Amino acid sequence: TTTIALFTRDLRVHDNPVLTGAVGAGGFVVPLFVWDSAVTAAGFGAEPRARFLAGCLADLDERLRARGGALVERHGDLVTEVCRLAEQVDATEVHVASDVSAFATNRARRLADALAAQRRQLVCHDGVHTVVAPGAITPHGRDHFAVFTPYHHKWAAAPRRAVLPPPRRLQMPPDLDASIQRDDKAGGETPSRRKARSWLSDGLDAYHERHDDLAGDATSRLSPYLHFGCVSAVELAAEAADRRTEGGDAFVRQLAWRDFHHQVLAARPDAAHSDYRPRGDRWRQDEQALQAWQHGQTGIPIVDAGMRQLLAEGWMHNRARMITGSFLTKTLYLDWRAGAAHFLRHLIDGDLANNNLNWQWVAGTGTDTRPNRVLNPLRQAERFDPSGDYTRRWVPELAGLDDPRRPWRLGAEALRRLGYPAPIVDLDAARDRFREARQLALEL
Numbered sequence: 001t002t003t004i005a006l007f008t009r010d011l012r013v014h015d016n017p018v019l020t021g022a023v024g025a026g027g028f029v030v031p032l033f034v035w036d037s038a039v040t041a042a043g044f045g046a047e048p049r050a051r052f053l054a055g056c057l058a059d060l061d062e063r064l065r066a067r068g069g070a071l072v073e074r075h076g077d078l079v080t081e082v083c084r085l086a087e088q089v090d091a092t093e094v095h096v097a098s099d100v101s102a103f104a105t106n107r108a109r110r111l112a113d114a115l116a117a118q119r120r121q122l123v124c125h126d127g128v129h130t131v132v133a134p135g136a137i138t139p140h141g142r143d144h145f146a147v148f149t150p151y152h153h154k155w156a157a158a159p160r161r162a163v164l165p166p167p168r169r170l171q172m173p174p175d176l177d178a179s180i181q182r183d184d185k186a187g188g189e190t191p192s193r194r195k196a197r198s199w200l201s202d203g204l205d206a207y208h209e210r211h212d213d214l215a216g217d218a219t220s221r222l223s224p225y226l227h228f229g230c231v232s233a234v235e236l237a238a239e240a241a242d243r244r245t246e247g248g249d250a251f252v253r254q255l256a257w258r259d260f261h262h263q264v265l266a267a268r269p270d271a272a273h274s275d276y277r278p279r280g281d282r283w284r285q286d287e288q289a290l291q292a293w294q295h296g297q298t299g300i301p302i303v304d305a306g307m308r309q310l311l312a313e314g315w316m317h318n319r320a321r322m323i324t325g326s327f328l329t330k331t332l333y334l335d336w337r338a339g340a341a342h343f344l345r346h347l348i349d350g351d352l353a354n355n356n357l358n359w360q361w362v363a364g365t366g367t368d369t370r371p372n373r374v375l376n377p378l379r380q381a382e383r384f385d386p387s388g389d390y391t392r393r394w395v396p397e398l399a400g401l402d403d404p405r406r407p408w409r410l411g412a413e414a415l416r417r418l419g420y421p422a423p424i425v426d427l428d429a430a431r432d433r434f435r436e437a438r439q440l441a442l443e444l
């Protein structure tokens with residue numbers, strides 16, 4: 001028999017139920033990745049993300065070759081490409097990870113039907129991307145948790161599947177062309193395991209104290225690797241919990257947030273694009289303000305710092321994501337969808353569940369239990385960038401200032417000389433505008 005292991009965003013050989021399942025079927029295994037034209041067309045993936053993904057595939061190929069296999073790559077419509085290859089190698093089964101978005105579940109359904117028409121079977125594995133599979137824990141009488149804390153209680157006590165060792169060997173069918181162009185090694189399981197190891201030994205234990213320190217940059221930065229599945233969330237959570245430290249517990253709690261958003265999206269796929277809890281918002285239209293935000297030119301330094309970090313690195317610190325998100329949705333009162341789309345375009349870790357539901361959380365249309373709070377970016381900068389070094393790093397025009405957080409105090413002429421804009425909005429008036437709008441919506 002021949003089995004196809006269809007990789008999606010589980011680009012690893014360690015603890016991969018898809019690969020283990022395909023090898024366990026016995027016989028030949030064909031590891032496959034399809035660059036799905038529908039995903040490429042959806043505007044996901046600015047250049048750094050595509051480069052990262054190419055690196056993940058190169059690394060996966062190398063690891064498979066060390067075990068007697070190789071990664072087969074195809075481009076086009078995923079269903080068509082899988083069926084074509086299945087016919088070519090006469091595969092009995094195709095193994096794949098279940099995923100939560102409407103796009104992924106529809107695609108899996110189409111693939112299952114198309115394979116069934118060829119008398120082949122699609123085997124979907126749950127719980128490949130998360131620590132606890134979406135839907136595995138539910139509140140009494142409902143299909144998902146809408147609030148994090150009770151979810152987290154159950155999540156912490158939920159049984160975990162065992163971490164799977166990588167398969168020792170796999171056998172590919174003869175005469176299958178798996179030669180692929182490899183020119184980049186940005187992402188992948190090898191750097192991911194190295195990074196995870198050094199994080200667990202050097203960074204984790206202080207995580208609870210340092211995770212909000214913008215200039216200190218003391219979070220794991222594992223999110224791109226987690227997104228593409230170069231590292232298993234199950235394995236990472238187990239190793240962090242084993243440390244039995246406050247830092248370890250705080251980190252595992254963040255992995256629970258990741259699972260939380262996945263279970264919300266699995267139950268409410270519409271929440272990727274529609275308000276999870278509508279608040280009657282009539283978002284403003286202001287293209288100029290949106291562009292100023294996107295380019296880090298709002299005149300509020302901490303906001304601009306975050307937005308410029310995103311453009312430069314394809315990553316942004318979590319605290320900066322909250323500050324810039326709150327600024328867009330509550331201060332500028334612009335639609336969270338515009339922010340989410342911009343983030344997805346630029347984040348290497350861009351992830352429909354984590355991104356769009358965090359955006360809804362920030363906008364107060366999601367699962368935040370205090371939906372009308374407005375983050376004051378100046379106070380946030382004082383608390384989380386007290387030295388001003390994060391701001392100086394990303395807004396070099398202000399690098400020479402003793403306090404780069406309120407440059408408008410120097411006056412219009414000084415701002416002009418620095419080449420930095422005046423604030424595009426009055427923060428106090430904007431906060432009042434938002435509160436009034438939400439209050440009004442409540443009364444309607």
Ligand code: FAD
Binds near residue numbers: 224349358
């Ligand atoms: P660490 O602090 O080291 O945390 C470890 C891991 O836990 C992260 O890698 C991530 O997988 C998970 N995690 C941490 N915080 C969260 C959270 N609030 N929600 C869900 N998972 C979390 N995360 C993404 O992975 N993809 C996104 O597209 C994304 N978009 C976001 C958009 C907004 C508006 C906000 C406020 C947050 C978003 N996050 C997203 C969550 C969080 O900001 C990132 O996961 C985190 O900054 C990644 O850095 P890290 O790996 O160093 O995190």
